[in-house]
Amino acid sequence: MRRVALVFAALACASLFTTVSPRDAASQDCGSTYKIKENETLADIAARTYGQPGLWTVIFYANQERLGNNASLLVPGLEIRLPCIGRGTNRPAPRATPDEEASPAQQNPNKMVASTLVRRIELLTADGYPPFTGRGLEGGGMISEIIETAMALVKQETGGKLEYKVSWVNDWSAHLDPLLVNRAFDAGFPWIKPNCQDTASLDEDAKFRCSRFFYSDPLNEFVLRLFVANDSPIKTLTDGQIKGTTLCRPAGYSMADLDANGRNWLKDSKIILLRPASIDDCFRLLGDGVIDGVVINELGGLASVNSLGLKSQIRSVEEPLAIKTMHVIVAKTHPYSRTILYYVNEGLQRLRATDKYDAIVERHLQRFWDSQTSQPDPSLGSARASGPTAKKDDANGAGAVSQAPSPAREKNTKR
Numbered sequence: 001m002r003r004v005a006l007v008f009a010a011l012a013c014a015s016l017f018t019t020v021s022p023r024d025a026a027s028q029d030c031g032s033t034y035k036i037k038e039n040e041t042l043a044d045i046a047a048r049t050y051g052q053p054g055l056w057t058v059i060f061y062a063n064q065e066r067l068g069n070n071a072s073l074l075v076p077g078l079e080i081r082l083p084c085i086g087r088g089t090n091r092p093a094p095r096a097t098p099d100e101e102a103s104p105a106q107q108n109p110n111k112m113v114a115s116t117l118v119r120r121i122e123l124l125t126a127d128g129y130p131p132f133t134g135r136g137l138e139g140g141g142m143i144s145e146i147i148e149t150a151m152a153l154v155k156q157e158t159g160g161k162l163e164y165k166v167s168w169v170n171d172w173s174a175h176l177d178p179l180l181v182n183r184a185f186d187a188g189f190p191w192i193k194p195n196c197q198d199t200a201s202l203d204e205d206a207k208f209r210c211s212r213f214f215y216s217d218p219l220n221e222f223v224l225r226l227f228v229a230n231d232s233p234i235k236t237l238t239d240g241q242i243k244g245t246t247l248c249r250p251a252g253y254s255m256a257d258l259d260a261n262g263r264n265w266l267k268d269s270k271i272i273l274l275r276p277a278s279i280d281d282c283f284r285l286l287g288d289g290v291i292d293g294v295v296i297n298e299l300g301g302l303a304s305v306n307s308l309g310l311k312s313q314i315r316s317v318e319e320p321l322a323i324k325t326m327h328v329i330v331a332k333t334h335p336y337s338r339t340i341l342y343y344v345n346e347g348l349q350r351l352r353a354t355d356k357y358d359a360i361v362e363r364h365l366q367r368f369w370d371s372q373t374s375q376p377d378p379s380l381g382s383a384r385a386s387g388p389t390a391k392k393d394d395a396n397g398a399g400a401v402s403q404a405p406s407p408a409r410e411k412n413t414k415r
Contacts, residue, residue: 030084038076049082058085058184061169085182112157112346118339120163123147123328124185126170128278130303131368132190132220132326135168142364143190143219143326149356150347157350162343172252180331181212187340190219190326194256203266206256209329214337216328216344220361222297224257224321227305227314229286234293237263237319239270245292246272248282257322258295279304287313295321299368306372 030049042056050058062083125144127134132143139145144166151164167185169175175188194202196210226247228234234241242265249255255273258265265271274291276282282294283304294301298316305314328344330337351357 030082032082033079034082036076036078036080040076045082050085055085055178055182057174058083058178058182061171061174061179062184083184085178085184112154113342114158114161115336115339115343118336118343119161120165121151121187121340121343122185123151123164123166124169124175124179124188125166125190126168126172126175128170128280129190129300131299131364132222138364138367139360140166142361145360145364146219146348146351146357147189147328147344149360150344150351153350154343154347157346172250175252176209176213176329180329181333183331183334186334186336187328187330187344189328191215191329192254192256192324193218193327194254195260201259203255203259206254209254212332213329214332214341216330216341217348218325219327219348221323221325222299223323224295225298225301225316226321227283227286227294227296227301227316228292229289230313230315232292234317237317237321243270246274246290247293247295248274248276248285248291249295250279250282251275251277253296257324260322280308283308283310283314286310293317297324302372303368 034045036045042059043053046056046059047053059080059082063080125133125140127136129141130137131141133141134144137144139148148166151162155162155164169179179185180188191209191213193215194206194210196202196206199207199210202210226234226237234245242263247258247265249258255266257263258271258273259267263270266273274282274285276285279294279296279300282291282296283301285291286294287308287310296304298320301316305311328341330340334340348357
């Protein structure tokens with residue numbers, strides 16, 4: 001089982017790395033392909049490729065998207081990708097052209113400076129964060145579309161000298177470490193920026209983010225709220241109402257705001273915190289009465305509650321925990337971190353200088369709020385009447401079809 005579990009860890013992002021002819025991993029370089037042999041594990045391959053068997057998870061996440069969880073395809077002869085990590089990503093750069101070697105003073109001050117070393121940026125995100133990210137959403141979600149549009153502007157401004165790709169790995173907890181720290185990907189989004197100036201109040205997770213990552217300019221902001229059951233006695237965020245409760249926040253999401261502003265909910269063990277895999281998992285626990293509340297961004301919480309059919313059972317506490325900004329993050333140890341941030345920030349600045357940024361945000365918010373209310377089936381507009389002819393209502397003198405009052409109509413009469 002251990003061999004199967006390790007071998008199972010292999011497959012996604014097929015276009016991430018340069019393809020070469022498969023050969024023995026004992027002499028295999030990163031950035032190439034490799035065929036799994038009989039009785040071989042990913043730990044064996046990682047040990048030969050990176051010198052550390054524990055880095056098998058990097059191979060897993062770099063290939064996860066290709067096969068997902070289909071263990072039946074993990075057979076000898078299966079071809080996988082071996083991503084470069086750490087210093088292994090420093091491939092020879094193309095020679096600079098005379099135009100690229102010109103000094104900044106000789107260049108157009110409004111023209112974006114093109115790097116001679118950074119030719120491609122691999123961006124990482126995941127599903128399950130509506131309306132911000134999700135492959136089932138238009139444009140991959142609000143933030144994904146902002147990133148894609150901003151990077152397209154960068155590509156245009158650099159004359160096509162920069163390529164980019166957005167990849168999806170649906171394990172947020174693996175994004176920071178190992179994927180970004182080991183540079184299997186160059187940058188990730190969207191991530192909350194902790195208050196790195198006040199390290200004394202930060203938990204270990206937030207301290208790790210502050211010490212190991214650079215943050216882009218803000219992509220957007222959201223309100224962080226506590227969702228509770230309708231009949232919950234929790235009305236405020238005071239200690240008297242929070243102490244002794246069991247709350248939920250999905251794995252991979254920052255916990256810093258639970259201790260911010262002197263709350264110290266975790267630091268002083270005022271609450272019990274559960275950390276399942278997704279937002280929906282948290283709200284299922286709340287709907288079943290297992291926990292007292294869910295801490296999540298307002299829009300993501302409303303989307304989950306609506307999709308699970310819990311709108312009539314759950315509300316949010318009026319007082320917000322925080323108003324947070326979302327960012328692209330890059331590991332500080334990445335040799336081209338400042339160049340990557342320059343490209344991202346320049347793209348965002350140029351996008352905001354047009355009307356496209358506001359248009360993207362407004363369109364996604366409109367779709368989001370529309371999805372939170374019941375809409376008529378579009379097919380009703382073109383459906384033809386059929387069946388028995390409606391009988392005339394003698395009392396009202398108008399054509400009417402007798403029907404029982406719907407729950408919604410009954411509710412509207414009880415004001």
